[in-house]
Amino acid sequence: MKEYLIGIDIGTQGTKAALVDEKLRVEASAFEASRLLGGEAGVVWQEGEDLFGSCVRTIRELLEKNHIPGSRIQAIGVDSQMAGIMGIDQEGEASTCYDSWLDTRCGAYVPLLEKEAGEEILLSSGGPVTATQGAKILWWKNQRPKAYRNTAKFVLPHGYVTGKMAGNRAEKAVFDHTCLHFNSFSDNERKCWNEELLHLFGVAGDKMPRIVSPFEIVGTVSRQFAELTGLKAGIPIAAGLGDSAASTFGSGMFEKGRVLDCAGTASILCSVVDSYVPDQKNRTLVMMRSPEEGIWFPLSYIGGGGMCIRWVKNQLTGPESMSYEELEKEAEKVTPGCNGLLFNPHFSGRVLPPAPTMKGAYLGLDFNHSRGHMYRSVMEGIAYEYAIYLSILRENYPQEHFHKIDIVGGGARSDLFNQIKADVLNMEVETFEMGETALVGSAAVAGIAVGMVKDYRKMISGSVERKKRYVPNPENREIYCAKIRQYRKMLEKMEEWKMRSDDL
Numbered sequence: 001m002k003e004y005l006i007g008i009d010i011g012t013q014g015t016k017a018a019l020v021d022e023k024l025r026v027e028a029s030a031f032e033a034s035r036l037l038g039g040e041a042g043v044v045w046q047e048g049e050d051l052f053g054s055c056v057r058t059i060r061e062l063l064e065k066n067h068i069p070g071s072r073i074q075a076i077g078v079d080s081q082m083a084g085i086m087g088i089d090q091e092g093e094a095s096t097c098y099d100s101w102l103d104t105r106c107g108a109y110v111p112l113l114e115k116e117a118g119e120e121i122l123l124s125s126g127g128p129v130t131a132t133q134g135a136k137i138l139w140w141k142n143q144r145p146k147a148y149r150n151t152a153k154f155v156l157p158h159g160y161v162t163g164k165m166a167g168n169r170a171e172k173a174v175f176d177h178t179c180l181h182f183n184s185f186s187d188n189e190r191k192c193w194n195e196e197l198l199h200l201f202g203v204a205g206d207k208m209p210r211i212v213s214p215f216e217i218v219g220t221v222s223r224q225f226a227e228l229t230g231l232k233a234g235i236p237i238a239a240g241l242g243d244s245a246a247s248t249f250g251s252g253m254f255e256k257g258r259v260l261d262c263a264g265t266a267s268i269l270c271s272v273v274d275s276y277v278p279d280q281k282n283r284t285l286v287m288m289r290s291p292e293e294g295i296w297f298p299l300s301y302i303g304g305g306g307m308c309i310r311w312v313k314n315q316l317t318g319p320e321s322m323s324y325e326e327l328e329k330e331a332e333k334v335t336p337g338c339n340g341l342l343f344n345p346h347f348s349g350r351v352l353p354p355a356p357t358m359k360g361a362y363l364g365l366d367f368n369h370s371r372g373h374m375y376r377s378v379m380e381g382i383a384y385e386y387a388i389y390l391s392i393l394r395e396n397y398p399q400e401h402f403h404k405i406d407i408v409g410g411g412a413r414s415d416l417f418n419q420i421k422a423d424v425l426n427m428e429v430e431t432f433e434m435g436e437t438a439l440v441g442s443a444a445v446a447g448i449a450v451g452m453v454k455d456y457r458k459m460i461s462g463s464v465e466r467k468k469r470y471v472p473n474p475e476n477r478e479i480y481c482a483k484i485r486q487y488r489k490m491l492e493k494m495e496e497w498k499m500r501s502d503d504l
Contacts, residue, residue, distance in 0.1 A: 003074050005452065006062070007443030008055055009243060010080035010157045012036075012102070012265040015054035017062050018436060020443035022452060024463040026436045030061040037097075042104040042348070048086060048094025051157050052164050059229040070231035075238060076165070076221070077214075077446030079438055080157035082242035083132040083182045087140065087151030087207075090170045092163045095151045096144070099136045101266075102304060102348055106139035107131050107356040113138070113184055114354075117197060119280075124197065126181040126188040126278050126287030131349065131356045134184025137203055153209045158240040165237050166219025173209040174218055178245035180211070181286040188287060189276050214241035214291045215449045238446040241291055243438050244268055248297050249290060250441025251408050251432065252461040257400045259390075261421065261429075263411025267305025267345070267382050269389045270297045273397055282392045283353040291445055298396070300389040303348045305382050306411060308360065311347070312378050316371050328416050330372030331379070336423065336476045337483050338373045340364045342490050343381035355495055363490050379417045383424035383480075384487035390425055404428045408437045415468075422470040424480045429470040437464070 004027070005020045011034070018029040032054045038044040055078070063070055083101035088094060099106075113121060113129040122128050129135070133154075141148045152170035155163070159174055166172075180186040185203060187194045193208045212218070221235040241249070247262050253272050262268040270288065273296050279285040288297040302308075313327055347360035362374065394402060405427050411417055412431040422429040440463055447453030 001072065003072050003452070004068065005443040005447045006059060006073055006076045007439040007441070007446070008058070008076070008078040008161075009246065009438040009442060010051055010054070010078065010161065011243060011438075012081055012100070015051070015058055016436075016439060017055065017058035018439040018443065019062055019066060019068060020440065022447070024440055024444055024447070024453065024456075024459045026439060028062060028066045029436065029439065030058040030065070032058050036100070038103070042107070044100040044102040045097040046100060047097055048160060051098060052161055055161050055165075056225075056228045059231065063230045070226065070229070073231055073235050074452050075236045075446035075450040077238045077442035077444070077449075078158040078162055078240040079243045079246035079442040080161070080240070082156065082179045082244060083130075084156070085133045085136045085154050086157065086160060087147065088153050088155055088160055088163065088170055088173060089150055090152045092167075092169050092173070094160065096140060096147045098157055099140070101132065104131050104349055104356055105143075106135040107349070109135040109138040110354060110356055113201070117200060121184045121197065122280060122283065123278050124188065124194050125184055125186045126276065128279075128283040128286075128352065128354055129184055130182075130351055130354045132182040137185070138201060141203065151207060154207055155209055156242070159209065162218055162237050162240055165221055165225045167222035167224060168219050172218065174212045174216070174239050175209040176214045176239045176241050177211055178214060178241040178289050178291060181288050188289065212239045214239050214245075214445045217449055236446070236450050238449040240442060241445060242288070244270070244299065245288060245291060245297065246438040246441030246445070247408060248441070250437035250439070250444060250460060251406060252457070252464050253297070254295070254457050257402055259402050259405045259427075261386070261405050261407040261411075262409050263306060263407055263417070264409035265306045266301045266303055267385070267411070268299055268301040269386050270299030271393055271400075271402060272296075273298060273400065277396050279392065279396060281395075284389065284392050285396065286352065298393060300352045300392075302345050302382060302385055303351045305345050306409070308345045308347060308378050308382070309411075312375055316374060324414070327371070327375045328414060330370070331376035332416055334370070334372045334376045337479045338377040338380060339368060341369055341373050341377045342483070342487060343377040344490060344494055345378065345381045345385065350491070358494055361494060376416070376420075379414075379420050380424065380483065381487065383421045384484050386421065387424055387484045388488065402427075404430065407431045418468070418470045419473070422472045423476040424484070426472045426477060428472070431467045432464050440464075
């Protein structure tokens with residue numbers, strides 16, 4: 001009788017669960033859209049019960065619709081959003097909401113962290129101070145002191161959910177090592193908490209969970225969770241990992257020098273290296289750990305890059321919204337460079353290098369620009385940002401030959417977007433047929449943890465089928481080189497403008 005793993009991806013847009021067979025092939029999936037709360041600029045959160053409930057409901061749907069007995073599930077792996085944070089109480093229940101990575105209310109604590117220990121944080125955590133976990137913990141400590149006092153441990157969504165699945169109390173809470181680069185209080189290279197930094201900023205060390213490998217089994221399915229989902233009690237649960245790490249691992253990023261574009265809600269560019277090199281000069285790349293020991297995924301990203309494309313579609317196409325395909329046909333008619341139009345995709349602030357108060361913008365609009373220009377310029381703006389990341393990656397790792405980009409995620413479905421990236425970056429681009437790389441990654445981690453998956457590198461590589469290749473058009477190279485320079489200048493001016501406007 002066939003046995004399965006369950007992989008769960010708790011993303012920003014929604015939660016997806018998948019049945020994955022012993023060869024790491026996705027056989028079925030279920031999805032539930034997220035309930036993002038806030039309503040004000042820079043305020044975004046999710047309720048813990050929504051996160052947990054989405055896992056319950058998608059697992060139950062998987063089993064019921066596919067007529068799979070819960071006893072045939074051998075292990076569960078969960079990945080989730082990485083840069084936010086949430087608290088749990090002593091019982092393992094949510095003591096705070098999930099403070100989303102899109103929420104910038106903690107921005108005031110970024111300059112404080114930077115002023116007091118910016119260089120040490122960069123060297124210790126592998127990334128500069130940003131409006132992520134460390135700043136968020138300080139926000140909860142100072143702005144919501146009651147919730148902070150009630151918090152036994154600060155965890156990520158997958159840490160919260162796996163604990164609830166197993167019925168664990170807070171003393172068993174864990175924090176997997178693939179997410180340490182987003183925490184200003186971590187010692188990433190040594191896989192521990194930086195006690196000096198915690199003390200400096202007055203954060204109680206006992207509120208930080210035990211740091212573990214994603215492959216560690218943190219518990220088994222409780223009787224209560226089994227009754228909610230249809231699973232069998234006693235199924236092993238892996239610690240899990242961050243969603244970007246899961247996508248990267250699940251897409252077969254094992255060899256040094258490979259480059260991956262995760263074209264989803266966030267636009268993420270990362271690579272594979274075997275050495276820890278914090279980006280002291282540019283403060284743009286962060287050092288994400290692979291689930292595997294000795295491998296690092298240096299990366300940078302646009303917070304909400306993919307959301308910019310959806311925003312433009314929704315705002316420019318009226319009440320009867322056009323499809324992405326229809327908009328793309330209009331954008332295909334526009335010449336590269338968009339007749340001088342530039343787009344700044346940092347609607348939620350520039351994450352790396354940190355500029356949390358920066359906002360998005362169109363620059364250079366005139367009466368000759370059409371909707372097609374505006375749509376294409378969003379894609380070009382994201383590609384220009386990637387060009388900056390790539391140049392820094394090459395500067396930090398001059399011995400590596402970064403020559404081709406693999407693309408996964410929803411953005412990989414756009415032929416125009418893929419060709420723009422190939423032309424702007426002057427690199428060959430390939431997309432994957434199978435877009436569930438995070439689910440494959442989280443399921444693989446669970447399968448490895450219980451010994452069900454042995455030769456995982458071969459299996460993961462075999463589960464990913466390459467779809468289409470895009471070759472740079474040399475005729476566009478000169479145009480895009482000039483536009484990259486203009487894009488850099490635009491970002492400098494946007495930072496200056498924001499500083500001046502704050503003084504009004």
